Amino acid sequence: MSLAGKSVLVTGGAGFIGSHLVDRIIQDAPANLVVVDNFFLGSESNLIEARRAFPALKVYRLDASDLAMMDQLVADEQIEVVFNLAVIPLPTSLLHPVWTINTNIGIALTFCEIARRGRIKTLVQCSSSEAYGTAMYIPMDEKHPLIPTTPYAASKSAGDEILLSYAETFGIDAVIVRPFNNFGPRQNWGSYAGIIPIVIQKIASGEPVEIYGDGEQTRDYIFVRDTVDAIVRVYEQESTRGKAINIATGCEISINKLVADILRNAGAADHPVIHAAERPGDVRRHCGDVGLAQQLIGFQPSPINDEKLRETIQWYVNHRHEA
Ligand SMILES: NC(=O)c1ccc[n+]([C@@H]2O[C@H](COP(=O)([O-])OP(=O)(O)OC[C@H]3O[C@@H](n4cnc5c(N)ncnc54)[C@H](O)[C@@H]3O)[C@@H](O)[C@H]2O)c1
Numbered sequence: 001m002s003l004a005g006k007s008v009l010v011t012g013g014a015g016f017i018g019s020h021l022v023d024r025i026i027q028d029a030p031a032n033l034v035v036v037d038n039f040f041l042g043s044e045s046n047l048i049e050a051r052r053a054f055p056a057l058k059v060y061r062l063d064a065s066d067l068a069m070m071d072q073l074v075a076d077e078q079i080e081v082v083f084n085l086a087v088i089p090l091p092t093s094l095l096h097p098v099w100t101i102n103t104n105i106g107i108a109l110t111f112c113e114i115a116r117r118g119r120i121k122t123l124v125q126c127s128s129s130e131a132y133g134t135a136m137y138i139p140m141d142e143k144h145p146l147i148p149t150t151p152y153a154a155s156k157s158a159g160d161e162i163l164l165s166y167a168e169t170f171g172i173d174a175v176i177v178r179p180f181n182n183f184g185p186r187q188n189w190g191s192y193a194g195i196i197p198i199v200i201q202k203i204a205s206g207e208p209v210e211i212y213g214d215g216e217q218t219r220d221y222i223f224v225r226d227t228v229d230a231i232v233r234v235y236e237q238e239s240t241r242g243k244a245i246n247i248a249t250g251c252e253i254s255i256n257k258l259v260a261d262i263l264r265n266a267g268a269a270d271h272p273v274i275h276a277a278e279r280p281g282d283v284r285r286h287c288g289d290v291g292l293a294q295q296l297i298g299f300q301p302s303p304i305n306d307e308k309l310r311e312t313i314q315w316y317v318n319h320r321h322e323a
Contacts (some may be wrong), residue, residue, distance in 0.1 A: 001236045007032035009079045009120075011064040011107065012086035014042025016187045016194075017126070017179070019050065021083055021228040026054045028232070034077050035059045036070070041089065045322060046186045065106030067113060074119045081235065084111045085126040089192050093152035094280060101155045108159030115172040123163070123174040124235050127244060129220070131157035131178065134283040138252070141289035142178070142244050150281035160244060167242045175240045177231050180248035180288045183304065184224030185315035189323040195255070196309075199262045200316040201323060203271055209263070213278035215256035220248045220287045221304040223312075233297040240296050248288025251303040258304075265309045266317075 003025055010025070012018040013035030019042070025033060033054055035047065039061055051057050058077070062069055064086040074082070086107050093100035108125060115123045132140055133147035146161075148154040166172045187194040189201070202209045230247045234240045253261075256273075263271050293299035 001238060003028040003030050003081065003232065003235065005029070005031045006080045007078050008081045008083070009034045009036060009074065009077065010083045010085060011036045012042065013037055014039060014044065014046050014059065015085065016046070017182055017224055017227060018042070018085040019046035019186055020184065020224045021085065021231060022047065022050045022057070023053070024225070024228040024232055026050060032077060033057050034079065036062050036064050036073065037086065038063050041188045041192060065103050065110055067110045070110050071114055071117070071119060074114055079119070080121045081124070082111050082114070082120050082122070083124045083126070083231065084108065087126070088152070090130065090150055090152040091192050093150055093155070097151035101151050104152070104155035105158050105162070109162050112163050112166040112172060112174070115174055116166055116170045121173060122235065123172060124231060125159065125163050125174060125176050126231070127160050127176045127178040128153070128156045129178060129180040129246070129248065129286055129288060130283070131160060132286070135285040135287065138285060139250055139287045139289035140246070142246055142292055149283055153281070164242070173241055175234055175242065176244035177234050178244050178246050179227050180220040180222055180246070180286060182224045182227055183221050184308070184312050195258060196262055196312050197316050197323070199259060200266065200313060200320065203263070203266055203268045204320060208272035208274045209259055210274055210276045211255055211259060212276055212282060215259070215275060216254050217282060218252035218254050218285045218287065219258070220250070220252055221258065222247065222249050223302070223304070223308045226302055230293060230297065230299050233299070237297050243292070245293050245296065246288040246290055247293060248290050249301040249303045250288060250290045252285065252287035253304060261306070261309060262313065265306055266313050
């Protein structure tokens with residue numbers, strides 16, 4: 001099963017992972033490629049390369065949780081495949097939990113319902129490892145209980161349950177991809193920034209890097225281009241349907257070690273690092289079991305390394321004027 005010649009929609013396509021997914025889909029020569037993004041965090045600049053490679057790219061500034069509007073759009077654009085990545089991020093859920101939960105659940109439910117109405121053929125829903133909560137065992141496979149610790153995580157977990165219920169009850173052709181922490185170019189700057197852009201900004205401003213808590217919390221960091229490649233392969237493989245599939249590396253790294261690696265690769269190994277209060281709901285350990293992805297799509301995970309870190313750091317250094 002290939003995306004070649006298909007009409008494809010990516011929600012959240014102007015965001016970090018979504019824009020890389022758009023680039024990846026273009027390589028497969030879709031007939032029509034549509035982005036829906038309300039630009040809460042996404043940016044047009046993330047789509048510059050996509051517009052160059054695929055001038056017919058259509059970008060709609062719309063709310064992906066609006067069922068009536070999305071229903072109309074998929075009909076007008078004759079969409080066959082939806083990659084549903086739009087999301088309100090974790091930090092917002094700590095300040096505006098009701099809005100975050102309503103929106104994220106609305107985004108998931110909208111496309112499940114559109115699939116149930118038979119408007120699209122296939123739905124690939126983007127979940128998050130945050131849905132698991134803190135690891136009860138390592139590595140975490142897809143049978144790990146979902147014990148979300150933040151409103152964001154609860155909204156992602158709820159979206160997954162909705163999809164599984166629609167797949168079971170209505171037989172929609174749908175699959176959940178569950179990425180672990182991503183790094184790479186185009187993650188947003190500002191108050192929702194990822195760890196690499198934050199460290200780059202701190203180096204530039206001469207301020208110390210602040211780590212929440214003791215820094216011994218771990219994450220499974222995967223390079224964004226590896227993630228989007230896996231997402232497309234999940235779509236291609238029909239045996240994935242009705243399942244949730246981890247997209248991870250199977251390796252955990254502590255935040256202390258990650259910050260030290262970023263500083264070393266940025267040529268600022270001696271830059272000061274301080275510790276701040278733990279962030280509410282921060283999960284303690286995360287490391288994904290990738291056995292299912294290996295079995296279903298032949299996924300060969302590749303852990304975070306200096307080469308990928310340097311490429312990412314260089315991108316943020318080159319784009320610091322956009323911060
Ligand atoms: N970044 C990570 O490390 C990570 C890890 C696991 C899972 N995920 C998941 O991957 C997906 C993409 O995340 P990301 O990191 O690229 O985030 P992002 O914030 O960069 O991208 C999300 C995009 O959705 C858009 N958006 C928000 N609300 C919207 C709405 N109502 N309608 C339309 N667009 C809307 C934003 O403007 C943004 O462009 C999400 O589903 C997220 O839960 C991300």
